[in-house]
Amino acid sequence: MKQPLTAMALALAAALPAAAQPGVEVLHWWTAGGEAAALGLLKSNLEKQGIRWNDMPVAGGGGEAAMTAVRARVTSGNPPTAVQMLGFDILDWGRQGVVANLDDLAAREGWDKSVPAQVQKFSRHQGHWIAAPVNIHSTNWIWANRQVLERAGVAGEPASFDEFIAAAEKVRQAGFVAIAHGGQPWQEAIVFDSVALSTGGAGYYRRAFIEHDPQAIRSPTTRKVFQRMAQIRQLVDKDFSGRDWNVASGMVISGQAGFQIMGDWAKGEFLNAGKRPGQDFACYRFPGTQGMVSFSTDQFVMFRLEDAGKAAAQRKLASAIMEPGFQAAFNRVKGSAPARTDVPDTGFDDCGKKAIRDVAEAAGGNGMLGSIALGHATSASVKNAIYDVVTRHFNGQLDDARAVAELAAALAD
């Protein structure tokens, strides 16, 4: 791991007139309305500092396409200034020896005091900071259209999985799509995060999907998880296959559907559509996962840049990402909790306040678990193997017993 650029080189570069200062090129997959609105705050912060923003969006929720694009750029010896990344993908790049060392910036700005240890696990390689975490998303949420639920005669928050299924069936009987879903492997895995956490609890989830304990994976609990996935499959509409997550969110926003099981980036879509929590929509934890969060943190990995001017601009980007005021403004729009625990919930709506409260509670106990779906539970290769089993089961190509057996094979180290 190379040491940070010398202070003199950085000072000289930062002293350049704004027009001469190099910009930052940022590769990301935030192309939906709410995502773009949040990212726009970072872009304007940098431009106010005289740093040009060269946007490099690679569409595709969950980031699979973006990861393919960044491999091509780095292989060609021309990495972007920063890349949005998740979990184990960051650690994979940390091992390649091509990322920058942000230790001096992190020390000066106290990142290790404000970022939860569960998140730092993915921000640091061999103890060195290589990424700037911007948020803490969680996937175990249900988003509901309040007017649809009223018309379907569904009152209150379902207290159990079976109550949720009963509520969804009432919504369908009332003539609405019960559960709006996007038929893509990563989205099926988002549902799986919640069903696994709800069915087996934190201990089962950790043993099976983080520790790969064969006994936990082959337990009757896993069989029940797949049985429940099949129940949810019966409640999505016939056109779910291939649908993007934000289009599914739009079905709930417009009143075509009653529910969506999705991470809290979905809230960004509701806010971007002018919807208000508590009036137009409700947010609640997937039943049975209260006190727990299946989390995913968006981080910007900084690749090592030889050009002192570009490196100076890169550090301004990292600093802007970690600035508490930005973390508050960004996460209010994005739907996530800040990555820093020293950011108050002032100005966050009720769903945002709950996100922050739930993360603080989970991080302080044993309830903060890495999302399987978003690469925070296990390596990229095992994650993709889980995607394959879960999506084939969801599409009826595997029965429950076969799915358990194939999952055990996928998780066998």
Ligand code: GAL
């Ligand atoms: C996740 C990302 C979120 C949101 C979501 C849908 O991977 O962490 O910020 O963008 O994809 O694209």
